Amino acid sequence: MEPLTTEMILVMIMIGVAIFLFIAEWVRVDVVAILMMVALPLLHLVTAKEAFVGFSSNAVISIIAVIIIGAGLDKTGLINRLVRPVLRIAGRSESRVVIAISLTVAVISSFMQNIGAAALFLPAIQRVSKMLKIPLSKLLMPIGFSAILGGTITLVGCSPLILLNDLLEPFHLKPFHLFDVTPIGLALVASGIACFILFGRFILPKGTMESEGEGITSGLRNALEQLGAPFELHTPSDFTHYREPVLVQDLKRRYLVNVVGIIEPPDFKLLSPTPEAEVRSDIDLLVYGREKDVQRMAEQEGMELKEELGVFKDDVSDTTSGTVEAVVAPRSTVAGKTLSQLNLQDRFRVTPLAIYRHGETYRAAIGDLVLNVGDAILIQGAWRRLKVLQEERSLLFTTPIDVELMRPEKALWAGLWLAVALSMIMIFKIQLSVSLMTGALGMIITRVLSIDEAYRAVDWRTIFLLAGLIPLGIATEKTGAAAWIAHTVLNAIGTVQPIVLLTVIGILSTIFTLVISNVGATVLLVPLVVNMAIAAHADPRMAALVVGLATSNSFMLPTHQVNALYMGPGRYRSVDFMKAGLVISVVFIVVMIGMIYLLYGI
Amino acid sequence: MAIITISRGSYSKGKEVAEKVAERLGYECVSRDVLLDASDRFHIPEVKLIRAIHDAPSVLERFQHGKQVFIAYIRSALTCRVAKDNLVYHGLAGHLLLKGVPHVLKVRIMADMTSRITAEMEREGISEQEARTLLQRDDEERRRWTRSLYGVDPWDSSLYDLVIHISKLTVSDAVDFISEAALKEQFQTTESHRRKMEDLALACQVKAALVDPFFDVGVTSDYGNVLIYAKSGDRHVNKIKKRAKELEKEIEGINNLEVHAGVPVPEDAL
Numbered sequence: 101m102e103p104l105t106t107e108m109i110l111v112m113i114m115i116g117v118a119i120f121l122f123i124a125e126w127v128r129v130d131v132v133a134i135l136m137m138v139a140l141p142l143l144h145l146v147t148a149k150e151a152f153v154g155f156s157s158n159a160v161i162s163i164i165a166v167i168i169i170g171a172g173l174d175k176t177g178l179i180n181r182l183v184r185p186v187l188r189i190a191g192r193s194e195s196r197v198v199i200a201i202s203l204t205v206a207v208i209s210s211f212m213q214n215i216g217a218a219a220l221f222l223p224a225i226q227r228v229s230k231m232l233k234i235p236l237s238k239l240l241m242p243i244g245f246s247a248i249l250g251g252t253i254t255l256v257g258c259s260p261l262i263l264l265n266d267l268l269e270p271f272h273l274k275p276f277h278l279f280d281v282t283p284i285g286l287a288l289v290a291s292g293i294a295c296f297i298l299f300g301r302f303i304l305p306k307g308t309m310e311s312e313g314e315g316i317t318s319g320l321r322n323a324l325e326q327l328g329a330p331f332e333l334h335t336p337s338d339f340t341h342y343r344e345p346v347l348v349q350d351l352k353r354r355y356l357v358n359v360v361g362i363i364e365p366p367d368f369k370l371l372s373p374t375p376e377a378e379v380r381s382d383i384d385l386l387v388y389g390r391e392k393d394v395q396r397m398a399e400q401e402g403m404e405l406k407e408e409l410g411v412f413k414d415d416v417s418d419t420t421s422g423t424v425e426a427v428v429a430p431r432s433t434v435a436g437k438t439l440s441q442l443n444l445q446d447r448f449r450v451t452p453l454a455i456y457r458h459g460e461t462y463r464a465a466i467g468d469l470v471l472n473v474g475d476a477i478l479i480q481g482a483w484r485r486l487k488v489l490q491e492e493r494s495l496l497f498t499t500p501i502d503v504e505l506m507r508p509e510k511a512l513w514a515g516l517w518l519a520v521a522l523s524m525i526m527i528f529k530i531q532l533s534v535s536l537m538t539g540a541l542g543m544i545i546t547r548v549l550s551i552d553e554a555y556r557a558v559d560w561r562t563i564f565l566l567a568g569l570i571p572l573g574i575a576t577e578k579t580g581a582a583a584w585i586a587h588t589v590l591n592a593i594g595t596v597q598p599i600v601l602l603t604v605i606g607i608l609s610t611i612f613t614l615v616i617s618n619v620g621a622t623v624l625l626v627p628l629v630v631n632m633a634i635a636a637h638a639d640p641r642m643a644a645l646v647v648g649l650a651t652s653n654s655f656m657l658p659t660h661q662v663n664a665l666y667m668g669p670g671r672y673r674s675v676d677f678m679k680a681g682l683v684i685s686v687v688f689i690v691v692m693i694g695m696i697y698l699l700y701g702i
Numbered sequence: 703m704a705i706i707t708i709s710r711g712s713y714s715k716g717k718e719v720a721e722k723v724a725e726r727l728g729y730e731c732v733s734r735d736v737l738l739d740a741s742d743r744f745h746i747p748e749v750k751l752i753r754a755i756h757d758a759p760s761v762l763e764r765f766q767h768g769k770q771v772f773i774a775y776i777r778s779a780l781t782c783r784v785a786k787d788n789l790v791y792h793g794l795a796g797h798l799l800l801k802g803v804p805h806v807l808k809v810r811i812m813a814d815m816t817s818r819i820t821a822e823m824e825r826e827g828i829s830e831q832e833a834r835t836l837l838q839r840d841d842e843e844r845r846r847w848t849r850s851l852y853g854v855d856p857w858d859s860s861l862y863d864l865v866i867h868i869s870k871l872t873v874s875d876a877v878d879f880i881s882e883a884a885l886k887e888q889f890q891t892t893e894s895h896r897r898k899m900e901d902l903a904l905a906c907q908v909k910a911a912l913v914d915p916f917f918d919v920g921v922t923s924d925y926g927n928v929l930i931y932a933k934s935g936d937r938h939v940n941k942i943k944k945r946a947k948e949l950e951k952e953i954e955g956i957n958n959l960e961v962h963a964g965v966p967v968p969e970d971a972l
Binding site for chain 1: 894927929943957960964965966
């Protein structure tokens with residue numbers, strides 16, 4: 101065994117510093133990673149080239165590409181469509197949503213890189229969180245962990261297991277089959293999800309929805325709720341008989357109900373009709389108002405209030421339309437005019453719903469109120485139309501609207517490019533990064549999303565965190581620190597029962613995988629533990645299997661790619677990973693050793 | 703199915719006509735009862751209200767904004783009664799108090815001076831000269847009253863649908879005419895008329911509740927959506943808003959109530 105060198109000690113100190121900074125949070129985790137990237141070459145522990153090799157690594161490029169692909173799928177509403185059936189099964193219960201998505205992600209992750217599965221599902225999970233009002237932090241960690249655990253279901257689920265048979269070859273040991281690990285993997289996934297369902301309350305951070313609302317203040321949300329919801333009504337065939345014509349403005353005046361969509365016979369759909377538009381017989385109309393008011397209108401005007409939206413269903417979905425708050429800006433040409441004069445319905449095809457002034461919401465006769473600087477107008481309309489109004493710059497929008505510009509018409513292209521990328525990986529066995537980048541490029545060329553949107557979609561915190569930790573792993577291996585630690589630990593325990601030996605190997609692999617890459621840990625540890633096991637009269641194949649599996653036991657630090665990816669959006673802190681990760685890691689080792697004991701009877 | 707207002711001078715047989723019309727059509731006949739309603743509801747001695755209605759506005763001016771306050775009270779009481787429909791109201795200014803109700807049959811009953819003097823002499827047991835002076839003064843005061851409140855002359859025949867001079871035409875002739883006219887289609891209560899009356903009654907109630915001390919607010923109601931128009935001025939408006947919040951609970955039939963400040967008051971506002 102090599103003697104302990106200064107380089108090894110320096111590397112161990114650097115690991116200690118990194119872990120300390122992760123916990124202490126004096127700087128953000130990605131900054132810690134950058135610090136490592138800079139400090140290691142300065143200490144001559146890695147070369148300058150090695151320090152930044154992370155940025156060109158297969159994993160980092162794959163993540164960038166897969167994030168872009170995910171954004172493209174989300175922008176076309178494809179993710180929404182995929183999420184819907186899952187939600188239908190899961191209902192509104194948080195636990196069931198977590199179980200449903202976690203299982204789906206785990207299964208997908210068992211056949212592809214788990215970071216890929218995790219990245220593809222990120223937009224979907226964000227949507228679910230928004231739709232069901234479940235804090236993102238309650239969803240991301242269980243699902244992310246499931247993606248990692250799902251990698252242990254088959255032998256191609258994660259890189260360490262893919263490598264395993266190659267590493268066993270020199271020892272002339274029997275290779276593992278594709279599904280040999282499946283029972284263990286399934287047990288791991290099940291126990292992981294069960295942990296979150298049973299103890300999620302204690303081990304997950306208490307997230308709030310407010311911190312995740314995209315620029316929408318709770319006050320505005322309240323105001324929107326006060327204004328009511330969309331309803332669809334149908335007028336009877338004798339609606340216009342023997343009576344004065346009913347105009348859109350009449351309904352507003354009488355019932356404070358805003359008509360935002362109306363069918364012009366025979367079937368022309370008119371959104372944000374002008375106040376003078378007439379409500380005709382036997383047509384559908386979409387209104388925005390309080391339920392009480394809408395019911396009163398339906399009753400008194402003899403309209404039929406539909407149970408749920410039908411004709412206008414697509415026009416009120418969050419992806420195509422919404423309500424924004426626009427403030428009359430200083431020096432705006434709008435100040436001093438009334439909404440009737442502005443005629444937003446006719447000019448922009450958007451409908452003002454209410455005016456908010458001095459802490460008071462005005463809903464009635466808002467057309468006649470003279471607008472003052474600082475008045476907030478709540479305006480409903482299609483995002484496209486609102487965008488046009490925003491660009492006119494007479495009103496300041498307090499709600500960002502560009503985030504929601506969807507391109508449902510590009511869904512086919514998005515799906516096609518995903519299929520291309522996946523078939524390149526699965527059928528043609530082309531390298532992951534190249535395949536995924538092809539898919540991402542395809543989406544940009546077919547204008548599923550613009551190149552700027554693609555850049556914006558990438559979370560640079562994740563990229564720097566991942567790229568920055570790679571040189572740390574390189575240094576650990578290059579200086580021989582890892583090998584030294586492994587040797588020292590394994591020599592120290594001496595000859596023990598096979599089950600104890602396997603447990604120690606499991607713990608060692610877990611610690612290694614937190615700092616150096618899982619592939620690095622596997623390559624380093626497998627030859628070592630096989631020799632150890634032979635010496636201790638334990639099954640060397642099992643020892644190797646423990647390494648292959650336990651290198652996926654990376655939950656306690658945000659160093660695993662999936663954890664790094666979900667850390668930003670979930671607003672997790674390192675402490676959150678430690679708390680939940682410790683529980684899951686312990687359960688992981690117990691379940692893994694237990695399953696190996698049961699299946700192979702060591 | 704109509705509302706008839708009969709405006710009259712004293713001793714002009716207007717009351718007799720009104721009662722007979724009500725009897726013929728099976729309507730309710732209302733006059734002083736409205737004042738009773740108002741005095742009950744707003745806790746003002748009835749005497750004060752009668753003087754407010756009868757005497758020259760100078761009496762009202764003794765109170766601060768008494769004019770607007772009393773009118774609002776009476777109007778509120780009257781419109782609540784009118785909202786029930788089928789009604790003959792006789793007394794001063796009914797047609798003016800019900801401004802905005804489209805299907806009111808407005809009638810003015812006159813009698814010639816000689817017969818009025820005779821009637822008064824008989825009733826009060828006074829000399830012809832005294833009776834004449836009293837009647838003239840009475841007429842003059844009512845004239846001033848309407849002028850000062852509404853800016854119109856009660857003797858202006860263009861304010862009425864029907865002006866009947868009881869002399870050659872008898873009381874029963876007048877009853878015939880009025881009853882016949884009341885059955886015409888344009889005076890029938892339609893759904894939208896009923897709605898308008900309800901809104902007017904609601905607006906009147908709100909106005910009556912606010913008028914002391916906010917005498918200068920304008921009130922409209924549209925399908926139960928009440929708008930209160932106030933002059934701008936933060937403190938003033940905030941007080942009105944506070945009171946309005948309470949009213950929303952107190953008065954039945956309000957669907958939504960908002961206070962709009964610094965907006966031109968629409969013409970049809972009370």
